[in-house]
Amino acid sequence: MQAYLTLTRRELAAYLNSMTGYVVIAAAVFLTGLSFTVLLLKLQDTPTPAPLTELFFATPFFWLIILLAAPVITMRLFAQERFAGTFETLMTAPVSDLQVVLAKFTAAWLFYLLMWLPLLASSFILRRFTSLPAALDAGTLGGAFLGIALLGGVFVAGGLLASAVTRSQIIAAMLCLVGGVTLFLLSFLGDRVDAISTRLAQVCNHLNLFDHMNDFARGVVDTRPVVFLLSLTALFLFLTLRVLESRRWR
Amino acid sequence: MIQVSELTKRYAGHTAVAGISFHVQRGEIVGLLGPNGAGKSTTMRILTGFLPATHGKVRVAGFDVATESAEVRRRIGYMPENNPLYPEMRVREYLKFRARLKGLPRARANARVDVVLQQCSLTEVSRKTIGHLSKGYRQRVGLADALVHEPELIILDEPTIGLDPNQIRSVRQLIKDLSPKHTILISTHLLHEAELTCHRMIILREGKIIAAGTPDSLQQSVRQSLKVIAELAAPEAELKQCWEQLPEVALFDIVATDNGFHRCALTPHGGADLRPQVFALAKQRGWTLRELTRNRHSLEDIYVRLTRRHEEEEEEF
Numbered sequence: 001m002q003a004y005l006t007l008t009r010r011e012l013a014a015y016l017n018s019m020t021g022y023v024v025i026a027a028a029v030f031l032t033g034l035s036f037t038v039l040l041l042k043l044q045d046t047p048t049p050a051p052l053t054e055l056f057f058a059t060p061f062f063w064l065i066i067l068l069a070a071p072v073i074t075m076r077l078f079a080q081e082r083f084a085g086t087f088e089t090l091m092t093a094p095v096s097d098l099q100v101v102l103a104k105f106t107a108a109w110l111f112y113l114l115m116w117l118p119l120l121a122s123s124f125i126l127r128r129f130t131s132l133p134a135a136l137d138a139g140t141l142g143g144a145f146l147g148i149a150l151l152g153g154v155f156v157a158g159g160l161l162a163s164a165v166t167r168s169q170i171i172a173a174m175l176c177l178v179g180g181v182t183l184f185l186l187s188f189l190g191d192r193v194d195a196i197s198t199r200l201a202q203v204c205n206h207l208n209l210f211d212h213m214n215d216f217a218r219g220v221v222d223t224r225p226v227v228f229l230l231s232l233t234a235l236f237l238f239l240t241l242r243v244l245e246s247r248r249w250r
Numbered sequence: 251m252i253q254v255s256e257l258t259k260r261y262a263g264h265t266a267v268a269g270i271s272f273h274v275q276r277g278e279i280v281g282l283l284g285p286n287g288a289g290k291s292t293t294m295r296i297l298t299g300f301l302p303a304t305h306g307k308v309r310v311a312g313f314d315v316a317t318e319s320a321e322v323r324r325r326i327g328y329m330p331e332n333n334p335l336y337p338e339m340r341v342r343e344y345l346k347f348r349a350r351l352k353g354l355p356r357a358r359a360n361a362r363v364d365v366v367l368q369q370c371s372l373t374e375v376s377r378k379t380i381g382h383l384s385k386g387y388r389q390r391v392g393l394a395d396a397l398v399h400e401p402e403l404i405i406l407d408e409p410t411i412g413l414d415p416n417q418i419r420s421v422r423q424l425i426k427d428l429s430p431k432h433t434i435l436i437s438t439h440l441l442h443e444a445e446l447t448c449h450r451m452i453i454l455r456e457g458k459i460i461a462a463g464t465p466d467s468l469q470q471s472v473r474q475s476l477k478v479i480a481e482l483a484a485p486e487a488e489l490k491q492c493w494e495q496l497p498e499v500a501l502f503d504i505v506a507t508d509n510g511f512h513r514c515a516l517t518p519h520g521g522a523d524l525r526p527q528v529f530a531l532a533k534q535r536g537w538t539l540r541e542l543t544r545n546r547h548s549l550e551d552i553y554v555r556l557t558r559r560h561e562e563e564e565e566e567f
Contacts, residue, residue, distance in 0.1 A: 002350060002353060003350075003351055003353065006347060006350040006351050007351065009347075010336075010339075010347050013339075014336070014338060017338050017339070018338050084334050085330060085331075085332055085334030086334040086335065086336060087334075088295070088300055088330045088334065089328070089329075089330060089334055089335075089348075089395070091300055092298040092299065092300050092323055092326070092328045092330075093323060093348070093351050093352055094320050094323040094324040094351075094352055094353060095351060096320070247300075247301070248301075248302045
């Protein structure tokens with residue numbers, strides 16, 4: 001437990017003690033701010049009777065941020081340690097592979113959540129300056145943040161896996177980006193393959209991250225997507241652990 | 251402390267370590283010596299549990315490296331080759347992190363960090379960022395990390411590589427000071443290094459042990475090749491004639507230096523000490539003698555001979 005907490009703290013400090021962390025947060029703030037502005041200008045033209053959170057997550061903006069942020073946050077986790085050789089000092093300390101994987105995941109995921117905090121601020125600013133309190137309520141906001149946290153788990157764990165398989169941060173980032181975009185695009189496959197095979201369509205519908213997120217953003221928390229996202233996260237973490245262990249039998 | 255038997259490590263396509271066996275006693279300083287690629291780092295990585303062995307048994311402090319890795323790692327302080335560190339961390343912060351990672355309670359970690367900062371003369375840079383430190387300081391941070399949890403066994407892979415002579419001297423002194431309390435295994439490709447710090451040396455080449463023993467015992471085994479160096483003010487022809495007539499001289503080499511002096515390197519037959527004879531000769535002929543030494547670099551000679559043999563064989567083909 002001590003090793004896990006010590007490692008998590010160091011990993012988190014690595015984001016916050018370097019420029020990278022602040023650049024990522026600044027970029028996320030800029031993009032969320034820009035998305036909100038665009039969204040509000042659009043709403044001025046065509047009033048829409050839907051909660052703002054739902055509208056935000058239905059735009060490509062949100063997905064653009066999450067798909068870009070995940071690789072940037074996760075690419076250094078293992079690749080950099082392998083490249084610099086610190087992987088050796090780390091793994092020869094009395095820590096288990098599982099502790100290392102979980103600590104790195106926790107730190108990256110916490111940082112990812114930190115990155116989304118400005119979104120909360122934007123929501124409050126909006127509420128302050130609009131006359132409609134119904135535009136934003138605790139339920140939808142809570143649902144939206146639960147969705148962000150769960151989706152983040154999947155993307156951060158996927159990025160961790162990508163970072164574990166290579167020494168190159170660029171390759172890790174590319175793998176994570178391609179994986180993330182693929183997962184995202186599967187959301188749109190369901191409607192199209194219906195004609196070919198209903199079974200395939202069912203599978204695609206389960207993988208439909210886009211719709212899952214929309215549900216969360218409306219404040220609808222269904223256990224199925226929650227379990228699905230959690231198990232996908234666990235699967236990626238398990239695979240990362242296997243990759244780390246592979247140096248023992250390769 | 252360390253028991254290695256029949257250790258073999260194969261990577262895809264080549265054998266890095268080929269069935270080596272050795273023991274290291276508690277409190278010893280042992281040097282793993284060999285040219286680059288001899289299998290030193292691989293052996294150390296297996297000892298620390300970072301890599302698994304292909305064959306063979308390795309026990310550290312009574313624990314099996316393969317099956318009781320956590321116990322072994324708790325007892326080892328390891329500084330890998332090139333001393334990798336986190337450049338964005340501060341010295342004290344890094345050592346504190348490593349101490350906590352190695353399981354020391356908070357108060358003990360703080361106390362130990364203070365001790366190793368002192369021990370490695372890092373106190374004045376303890377608040378600096380590691381990335382901004384000179385190579386010598388960084389090396390000492392690596393050493394401090396290896397020491398911080400008071401391990402029974404310290405493994406240092408090329409601890410003095412890339413340092414200037416003063417820094418090398420201070421690192422060497424530090425290692426020597428540790429010796430009664432800790433068992434130390436260091437690797438180096440410099441013979442001089444091992445000769446000065448180690449109680450015992452194990453010379454590796456291509457994954458095999460080709461010689462092992464104390465510096466003295468290794469020296470004994472090659473006593474016959476101990477050269478004598480004499481610098482004399484005498485005509486070259488006369489010197490040449492003298493050495494040819496001395497029956498104990500097997501080989502000689504004369505190089506002219508300044509002010510009419512000649513530097514003669516004399517290789518004796520059968521380990522004889524030529525110094526008294528050279529002195530007597532100089533006295534008898536009235537030559538000025540300004541240097542007379544028995545070559546101390548003979549270990550280097552065997553090292554070079556042992557480790558180069560293969561390359562030469564290859565050249566002959």
